[in-house]
Amino acid sequence: MxxxxxxxxxxxxxxxxxxxxxxxxxxxxxxxxxxxxxxxxxxxxxxxxxxxxxxxxxxxxxxxxxxxxxxxxxxxxxxxxxxxxxxxxxxxxxxxxxxxxxxxxxxxxxxxxxxxxxxxxxRFDEGASGWIDTQAAAGGWFTGRADWYGAVFSGDASPYADSPWRREKGGLWDVGPHALSVLLPVLGDVTEVHAARGRGDTVHLVLRHEGGASSTAVLTLTAPPAGAGVAVEFRGEHGVATYPEGINGPAVxxxxxxxxxxxxxxxxxxxxxxxxxxxxxxxxxxxxxx
Structure with a gap:
């Protein structure tokens, strides 16, 4: 159908x-x-x-x-x-x-x-979702981090820079969902939230998860272009799992x-x-x- x-x-x-x-x-x-x-x-x-x-x-x-x-x-x-x-x-x-x-x-x-x-x-990218599922199945994680350093408002002209809601809400609401979409399936639901501001729209999160693990996230749309990028990592019983570069396919x-x-x-x-x-x-x- x-x-x-x-x-x-x-x-x-x-x-x-x-x-x-x-x-x-x-x-x-x-x-x-x-x-x-x-x-x-x-x-x-x-x-x-x-x-x-x-x-x-x-x-x-x-x-x-x-x-x-x-x-x-x-x-x-x-x-x-x-x-x-x-x-x-x-x-x-x-x-x-x-x-x-x-x-x-x-x-x-x-x-x-x-x-x-x-x-x-x-969560719908084939490579990324497979990596997330693998970490979730492994378990035994002590801590994790998911940092999104965007340069939407600090780099060359971005098609998303004209968005009023992004200017109002900043990295917390725009790239924060990406970080949480990785952290929650691997470490469990969040039971405690701490937050602090950095330069520009930057927000630092410290989270405690239901299984006792903790995580951090740095979220921004105003990173210096040379420092922009994504870093995801989990540490635990199995060692260190780092999000591989180049596994993401096209958004479409x-x-x-x-x-x-x-x-x-x-x-x-x-x-x-x-x-x-x-x-x-x-x-x-x-x-x-x-």
Whole structure:
């Protein structure tokens, strides 16, 4: 059965990941796209063989599932509306900008009985997800770290630098979900959060996990370009496991795997419930930062 999918959003991530993955996926029909900029919706529709919609509700009514590439506060509103209409949801991280909004999405999904996937990129990348699963299965970890040094606002022109929500929320909310999507499946849920500010938008997290392990994370979008990058490491009974360089594939391939998960018969671990938990941790850190 082909899954008819509509896309809400026309920003850089919609162009880079959502639209090409939907257009190429053998089990999906890219049925339509809506955006706050009608001209951008028309451009995506023309390039990827979809229909441009001028009304968000009309697109929701015409499809089986909705993919959302909107800022977190708008994503939550649209996700609630789509779930209440009985549509399956392919969402982005973070799930919402507040815990209340994230809970509203979860409640709407649970009440409607629809499927949901939140696109934490590494959890759908074939190489990255395999490495994470291996560490989770190994167990016996004493501590871990997951550092994301982005240069969105400090390097050359980035297509994501014009995002108002990224400027407001910074690295904690933009790359923080990536770090948590690696730490939680390996070390367990978070039971204690500590946070401190660094230069620019930099946030340092210290976390305690339910099994007794601890972890740290450095999160920023304003790192010096020469110092940008990702570093993930676990230490424990088996020694040291370091995230390998060069195992990540193209984002569009990871998005295709997310579409597979949405269409599959079994719930994926990265559903709206996991998205809510990540939002709760981020909100707790934000509150500590004042």
């Amino acid at each position: 082909t899954l008819r999918v509509g896309l809400l959003g026309t920003g850089p991530w919609a162009w880079k990941a959502h639209a090409p993955a939907l257009a190429a996926h053998p089990g999906a029909e890219f049925a339509g796209v809506w955006g706050r900029r009608p001209e951008a919706a028309t451009a995506i529709a023309e390039q990827f063989g979809a229909r441009a919609y001028g009304d968000q509700d009309a697109l929701i009514a015409d499809v089986d599932a909705i993919a959302i590439a909107l800022p977190p506060h708008l994503q939550a509103q649209a996700a609630v509306a789509a779930a209440r209409a009985g549509r399956h949801l392919l969402l982005d991280k973070p799930l919402a900008a507040t815990v209340d909004d994230a809970r509203a999405v979860v409640e709407a999904v649970d009440a409607a009985g629809v499927r949901s996937v939140v696109f934490f990129t590494l 391939d990871a998005m295709a795997r997310a579409i597979d998960a949405l269409a599959g018969p079994e719930p994926h671990p990265c559903d709206v419930h996991f998205g809510l938990r990540v939002t709760e941790i981020l909100a707790a850190a934000e509150e500590l930062l004042g």
